Amino acid sequence: MKFIAKRPTPAALAVLRQATAHFPRRKKASDGLLPSAAHMKASPNSDHNTGFAVDLTHDPKHHIDCAVIYLKLKKDKRVKYLIFKGKIWSKQKGETKYTGSNQHEKHLHISIKDECGEDTSPWFPWLAKPKTINKVRAKFPKPLPKKKETKCRNSN
Numbered sequence: 001m002k003f004i005a006k007r008p009t010p011a012a013l014a015v016l017r018q019a020t021a022h023f024p025r026r027k028k029a030s031d032g033l034l035p036s037a038a039h040m041k042a043s044p045n046s047d048h049n050t051g052f053a054v055d056l057t058h059d060p061k062h063h064i065d066c067a068v069i070y071l072k073l074k075k076d077k078r079v080k081y082l083i084f085k086g087k088i089w090s091k092q093k094g095e096t097k098y099t100g101s102n103q104h105e106k107h108l109h110i111s112i113k114d115e116c117g118e119d120t121s122p123w124f125p126w127l128a129k130p131k132t133i134n135k136v137r138a139k140f141p142k143p144l145p146k147k148k149e150t151k152c153r154n155s156n
Contacts, residue, residue, distance in 0.1 A: 003050055011112050018130075031056060033051070057106065078112050
């Protein structure tokens with residue numbers, strides 16, 4: 001069994017943050033970083049356990065088409081392996097049938113190489129730089145006027 005991380009690597013977290021920056025309305029139902037207890041028991045050697053894996057929800061309606069991302073990320077030097085729609089790909093083995101119990105129909109699994117966990121460079125470089133939308137600027141209200149002091153008068 002591998003070391004169990006308390007937080008994901010910056011690279012894994014960057015995948016989800018960058019996807020959301022590009023497409024804020026994307027669905028996130030199958031997004032995942034760290035494993036549940038059930039996942040750890042079923043997959044004790046998963047890269048999720050060490051924080052070096054991320055699941056990205058397949059949502060083509062909102063421009064997160066994991067079939068396209070699966071193909072594009074094959075060129076990314078940080079990728080250890082990818083799993084999507086019953087296929088697994090790694091640079092060493094190429095693409096083969098995935099035999100795990102979860103066929104990854106609703107999300108793309110991205111495992112990150114150990115030496116790349118801190119690399120937060122763009123995961124979607126083929127997309128234009130995301131626009132800043134709905135930038136929140138806090139406006140502080142003007143202070144309320146001070147109440148006039150009233151002294152209690154004794155009713156003697």
